[in-house]
Amino acid sequence: MSESGGSWDGLIARARGRLPSMVERFLSKVMAEPAYAASSLTAEDLRQRSVQTFTAMLDALRTDGDTTALTSLAESLGTLRARQAIPLDSLVRVIRLDFTVLWDTLSDPSLDADPALLVRHAGRVWSTVDTFVTQVQEHYLTERSAIQLANADLQRHYLSQLFAPVRPTEAVLDRIAGALRVPRSGNFCVAATAKDDGMAVQRRIRSSTRRGDVVFTYDMGHHTLFIWPTAEVALGKLPPGISALFDGMAAAVAPVARGLANVREAAAAAREIMTDLPMDSSGITTLLERWKTVARHQLCLTGCDLGQLVFPYLHMCTELEREKILKTVTTYLETGSLGDTSRALDCHRNTVLNRLNAFQKYTGLDVQRPHDAAAVILALP
Incomplete structure (x- = not known):
């Protein structure tokens, strides 16, 4: 074969005669893509889009090829797949299969293509598919952005009803x-x-x-x-x-x-x-991690500072005694155990009891009683 445009256009014309087999080969590869296999896309939808795509690509590959149909198809395909929530990476992988199927068909020995002619046009075949991928991706992202914006507006509308001043009916x-x-x-x-x-x-x-x-x-x-x-x-x-x-x-x-x-x-x-x-x-x-400070803050906002149940009365003892009592009470409230408290403070168990009793004497609160212990937990910083 010569290197003329007719030789290339003749090969494209012969490849068009293989369109049904190209489509079926493409579909067999597509169904191996997990996202497509798990989607709600029908075989008829995929087949119809495949026919349109390969037809438009072959038209674009002619010497006087027209890319109008391929450009239009990129917009409709990208928009549709975005609405169908097909993952973009899966969509791109599937479209790139077009090159494999196209090239396998064009280089099929039965089409009698000149190898040198194929080499000279390989870049054009790849560029046609790659441009189509880029256009589909652009329209996909545009549509996804529009969908996300619309969904966000809808969500805000209904969430505003949920958080309205009046409780929803x-x-x-x-x-x-x-x-x-x-x-x-x-x-x-x-x-x-x-x-x-x-x-x-x-x-x-x-x-x-x-x-x-x-x-x-x-x-x-x-x-x-x-x-x-x-x-x-x-x-x-x-x-x-x-x-x-x-x-x-x-x-x-x-x-x-x-x-x-x-x-x-x-x-x-x-x-x-x-x-x-x-x-x-x-x-x-x-x-669970912040309930004490949250509760303390809320009580203080209403004037119910539980610290007033403790600190004014501890001022009746010396500063050193007050420090030891508060350290013992805090440690006991953290451990809930006289033994653990005595070990943590390195003092005798009776010393711990004496300090807890002293705290009760000054404040009237017995931290060994759950009710009083809860009040003291909220009272102490």
């Missing part, structure tokens, strides 16, 4: 659950971060490749809330995919909300825990 809760596609009676985790950190978490959510994780975001001024369904009934360790969202920052996690209606209270708890954290805090903090 049963009918409104049903509507919110339906719109967010969550079970109204399910369990939910709620975390709060500082607003600046919340922006970083949202970026991590958008870039996450994990599928199946549903995390709702809601801006509450100084704090950003993150809400997600959970199978847990009591808060333990966060799942790795969720925990990683808060790496390198402070986050407060409330007790599990049992039912959508209780997410309001969980959100209030998460914000209160977050407000209670020191400025240089980092890591995930739960109510």
Whole structure:
């Protein structure tokens, strides 16, 4: 064969006659891609798109090739696959199979192609497929951004109803659950971060490749809330995919909300825990870790400072005695054991008892009684 455009165009024409076999070969490769095999895409959909793609590519590869159809197809394919939630990396891998199928067909000995002609046009074949991949990817990302923006607006709308000043009615809760596609009676985790950190978490959510994780975001001024369904009934360790969202920052996690209606209270708890954290805090903090300071702060806000049950009365003893008594009481409340307290303070068990009795004499509070111990725990800094 000569090197003329006709030789190349003749090869393209002969390859068009192999279109059905090209499509079937492509489909057999596609179904080996896990994301496609597990998707709801039908064989008819894939076959139709394959016919369109290979036809447009062969048209573009002619000497006077026209890429209009291929460009239009890239937009529709990228947009459609984004709406179908096909992962982008899977989509790109599948489209790149077009080159393998095209090249195998063009170089098939039965088409009688001049090897030198194939070598000279190899770059053009690859460039055509690569440009198509790039265009599909651009339209996919544009559509995904639009979908995410629309979903975020919808989520904000319904979450604002959940956190409205007036508690939502049963009918409104049903509507919110339906719109967010969550079970109204399910369990939910709620975390709060500082607003600046919340922006970083949202970026991590958008870039996450994990599928199946549903995390709702809601801006509450100084704090950003993150809400997600959970199978847990009591808060333990966060799942790795969720925990990683808060790496390198402070986050407060409330007790599990049992039912959508209780997410309001969980959100209030998460914000209160977050407000209670020191400025240089980092890591995930739960109510179990901060309940003492949270409760102390809330009591003080109402004028119920439990420290007033302790410190004014301890001023009746000497400073040294007061220091020893408070150290003993604090250690005993941490251990709950006279023996452990005596060992921790390196003193006799009777000395521990004498100091606890002295504390009771001055304040009237017996820390060996759970009721009094709880008050003293909240009283001591």
